[in-house]
Amino acid sequence: MFSLAFQHVLSLKNILCIVDSATSWLYSRAPSVRSVTTYLMEPAGETGSDYTLRKMMVLDSQTGHSRLLSSPASLRRRDHLFRDYLFKCCDSSEALSCVAYGEQRVAVPLRDPGGRALGVVDLSCGQQGALRPHERRDLQGMVRMVQAACCQLLRETSGLARPSRLLEAEGAGGEERVALLFLRFMLEDLRGCVRRLDHQSFAELKSYKDPPPVVHQVLRAVLLMLHPHWEETPEIDRWSQCRLKVNSDLVRKVLHFDPTARSVQVEREDLEACLAGIPRGEVWKHGSLPAEHLYNWVSVCLSLLEQAEKLRQSREPAPSNSDTLQKDPPRPPTKQQEGT
Structure with missing residues (x-):
């Protein structure tokens, strides 16, 4: 009972x-x-x-x-x-x-x-x-x-x-897994949405010679999540290079990306700044299904990154007293010591 x-x-x-x-x-x-x-x-x-x-x-x-x-x-x-x-x-x-x-x-x-x-x-x-x-x-x-x-x-x-696990950080189980569960289901649902997009949907993105700013920004955020070393490079800053990355390889990476994995080395602040420049309402108004799904995917991945960082920090042991106690400052030499 x-x-x-x-x-x-x-x-x-x-x-x-x-x-x-x-x-x-x-x-x-x-x-x-x-x-x-x-x-x-x-x-x-x-x-x-x-x-x-x-x-x-x-x-x-x-x-x-x-x-x-x-x-x-x-x-x-x-x-x-x-x-x-x-x-x-x-x-x-x-x-x-x-x-x-x-x-x-x-x-x-x-x-x-x-x-x-x-x-x-x-x-x-x-x-x-x-x-x-x-x-x-x-x-x-x-x-x-x-x-x-x-x-x-x-x-x-x-x-x-x-218990079914989709993310590396879920392996800890218990309360840590529960804290991730909503975002994990969001990510799983968005993977399904991206998987169901056909070639014609992505062809719409590639067809732009001069895309609406929101489209370029969304794709830039996706590529920055998958390839953080491309920050401030022509690979993502120039649309002529950026749109070439819209292919089956990009879809495959989106479907398998785990933002909670320790191997992920993403600068969260850079991505937050990138997303901050993309108004949610503008993505909706544009009406592009790929842009909508990819924007939501980046947003959820960013939230999972933040949550995984918090969980890792909570597991780190607190500094011991011996680490936090300051050593006594050195005493000045005595007159006898100065004369030797």
Whole structure:
């Protein structure tokens, strides 16, 4: 009985970790999202009574990550009529949009493998209105991958599935693997999207003699991820050279690239600067499917690079006292020593 309770608590903790990774990714790409709050469902404790929603974490706009609440408050349906949309989302296990407290909100359910709701993620878009088209698309992609990651995790916990590993950094297992799981599913999905592109799709990119800046920048970022030593070289800075790299070899490298591998020597700051110059909305407006998939691939790879670096740093042993203690400064020579 204790082991089942412990397993349940651990599963919920891991689900919150996945949601944190997912909402952080979305927040960095969707400026319309102003706040994110995550609730988990709990029995009300009374026989035949309704469930409650426990407010577990909120997004910190300064860090872009969610913060676990030390004293989570419980919401009962009858006491929070203006938050009834959260309960409706859990009841139907379907996402819904509404206006509450004068703000446009989107409620997204967290589901178990059977499709039943475990909780809900509440996103506020402020008073500006609905999400932009590309932000809505990113939200839909995030929801699909959160669902896939949570289902995989719960199946593994219950013994219905074996842990499957796609990335080198997943080999550590445990909490470190959970921290990567959402981004790993995103990467796997994007690999599938690139794989399904036909030759005609890539021929569109190669056909440009003078491409829109966003197309060149996206391809430049992809090549910089795969070949960091090409930084500030004609290989990526000149379009005439850059477009020659769009071939089956590029696709093969994209499909097999593991950004968490220790062998990867990418300057993350250079890539971040490169991506910062590519507005997400401009990629969407351009309407190029290859550019869209490749932009998302670089973005997810960059997030995985950052996460893998953090995990490696957390495993490094802390300096011992002997390493941190400063040696006493040398004493000045005595008069007797000066005379010898």
